[in-house]
Amino acid sequence: MRQETPVCYDERRETWDVFRYEDVNHVLKDHDAFTANRTLEADESSNGGSDEMPMLQTMITTGPPEHNRLRGFIDERFQPGAIREYQPQVEKVTAELLDDLENKQQFDFVDEFAIPVPVIVIAELLGIPADRREQFKEWSDALVARPEDDTQEEIQRVQQGQQQAQQEMGRYFAKLLEERQGGDGDDLVTLAANAEELSRGEKVGFCILLLLAGNITTTNLLTNTIWSFEEEGITNDVRTGAIDHEQAIEEALRYRSPIQSLKRIATEDVELNGQQIQTGDILTLWLGAANRDPEVFDDPEEFRPERGSNRHIAFGTGVHFCLGAHLARMEADVAIEQLLERFDRLDADLSDLQPLSSLYGLESLPCEVS
Numbered sequence: 001m002r003q004e005t006p007v008c009y010d011e012r013r014e015t016w017d018v019f020r021y022e023d024v025n026h027v028l029k030d031h032d033a034f035t036a037n038r039t040l041e042a043d044e045s046s047n048g049g050s051d052e053m054p055m056l057q058t059m060i061t062t063g064p065p066e067h068n069r070l071r072g073f074i075d076e077r078f079q080p081g082a083i084r085e086y087q088p089q090v091e092k093v094t095a096e097l098l099d100d101l102e103n104k105q106q107f108d109f110v111d112e113f114a115i116p117v118p119v120i121v122i123a124e125l126l127g128i129p130a131d132r133r134e135q136f137k138e139w140s141d142a143l144v145a146r147p148e149d150d151t152q153e154e155i156q157r158v159q160q161g162q163q164q165a166q167q168e169m170g171r172y173f174a175k176l177l178e179e180r181q182g183g184d185g186d187d188l189v190t191l192a193a194n195a196e197e198l199s200r201g202e203k204v205g206f207c208i209l210l211l212l213a214g215n216i217t218t219t220n221l222l223t224n225t226i227w228s229f230e231e232e233g234i235t236n237d238v239r240t241g242a243i244d245h246e247q248a249i250e251e252a253l254r255y256r257s258p259i260q261s262l263k264r265i266a267t268e269d270v271e272l273n274g275q276q277i278q279t280g281d282i283l284t285l286w287l288g289a290a291n292r293d294p295e296v297f298d299d300p301e302e303f304r305p306e307r308g309s310n311r312h313i314a315f316g317t318g319v320h321f322c323l324g325a326h327l328a329r330m331e332a333d334v335a336i337e338q339l340l341e342r343f344d345r346l347d348a349d350l351s352d353l354q355p356l357s358s359l360y361g362l363e364s365l366p367c368e369v370s
C-alpha cells in the first residue's frame with residue numbers, strides 16, 4: 001500500500017488513507033490546509049456533545065491561533081526539566097506496585113502493572129484523591145471504548161457509556177476546579193483552575209483530555225515494550241545494560257506505535273502526492289505505516305533497538321505534538337528499568353495474544369517472574 005498507493009480513497013470508510021512518512025509528516029505540519037477540528041465532520045453527534053455537557057473544546061481538536069491559548073498555560077510543565085521533577089513520584093508509584101507483585105510468581109502485566117502505572121501517575125499530577133482512582137480508571141476505559149461489533153445496539157451502548165462517563169467526569173472536575181480556584185497548590189487541577197485565559201468548560205476539557213490522552217497510550221507503550229523484548233529474546237540484555245533500555249523503548253514506540261492513526265480534515269482543495277483532496281475531505285494518517293517506511297528506516301520490519309537516530313512520529317508532530325511525550329518516556333524508562341531490576345527472570349506468555357480492538361496493545365500479557 002505504502003509504495004503502490006501511498007494516498008488512496010476508501011469509499012466505504014469515506015476517508016483518504018495516507019501511509020508514507022513524508023506525506024503523514026507533511027499533513028501534520030500543514031495546519032493551514034489540514035485541521036484536527038473534528039466539529040467540521042459531517043456527523044456532529046460523534047463528538048460527544050449534549051445539552052448538559054456541551055462538547056469540550058480542547059487543544060487536541062483546535063488549530064492555531066486558538067491552540068496556543070489552550071496549550072500555552074501548561075506547556076512549560078510538560079517540558080523535560082519540569083518532568084524530571086516528577087521522577088521521584090513515578091519511582092515511588094512503580095516501586096509500590098512492584099512490592100505488591102514481588103510475592104507473586106505469576107501476574108498479568110497489563111492489569112497489574114501497565115494499567116495502574118499511568119493511571120496513578122496522572123491522578124497524582126492532577127491532585128486526585130487516592131480513593132477516586134478506581135473510578136478514574138472506569139471513566140477513562142468507558143471514554144476510549146469501541147463497539148465490539150457493528151450492530152446498532154452495540155454502537156449505542158458504547159456511545160451511551162461514553163456520554164455518561166464524560167458527564168460524570170465533567171461534573172467531578174467542575175467541582176474540583178471550583179474548590180481549587182485561587183489556591184496555591186502545585187497540582188495540574190489548581191494550575192488549570194487559576195488559568196484566567198480559559199473558560200470553565202475549557203478547564204474541564206483540559207482535565208479530561210489528560211486522562212484520555214495519557215492513560216491507555218502509556219499502558220500500551222509499556223505492554224508493547226515488554227512484548228517486543230520477549231519476542232526478540234532481549235529482556236536479559238536490557239536488564240544487564242548490554243542493550244540501552246531508553247533506545248529500546250524508542251524502538252518499541254516506532255515498531256508498535258500505540259496510536260496507529262490520526263484524523264485530519266482538509267480546509268482547502270489541495271494536492272497530496274498526486275491525489276486531489278477536496279475541502280472537507282477526511283484523511284486518516286497512518287502513523288504505524290509511516291513508522292515502518294523503508295525510505296526512512298532501514299529494515300523497518302525488524303525490531304532494532306540499536307537504531308541510531310530514531311525519527312519515529314509515534315507522538316505525532318507539528319503543533320499537536322504530544323504534550324505528554326516527555327512524561328510518557330520518563331514513566332516508561334522508570335517502569336521498565338525498575339521492573340527488570342526487581343526480577344532476575346521474567347517470562348511473558350506470548351502463545352495466546354489478544355490484541356486490543358481500538359489502540360495498538362494487548363488485552364493481557366501473562367508473566368512468570370522470579
Ligand code: HEM
Pocket residue numbers: 036059060061071122209210213214215217218221257258259262263313314315316317319320321322323324325327328
Ligand atoms: C497528543 C501519542 C502519552 C497528552 C498526542 C498525539 C499523539 C500522541 C500521536 C497527537 C495527536 C494529534 O496530532 O491529533 C501519545 C503516545 C503516548 C502519549 C503514543 C504514550 C506512549 C501522553 C501522556 C499525556 C498525553 C502521558 C498526558 C499526561 C497529550 C495531549 C495531546 C497529545 C494533551 C494534545 C496535544 C495538542 O493537541 O497540542 N499524543 N501520547 N499524551 N497527547 Fe499524547
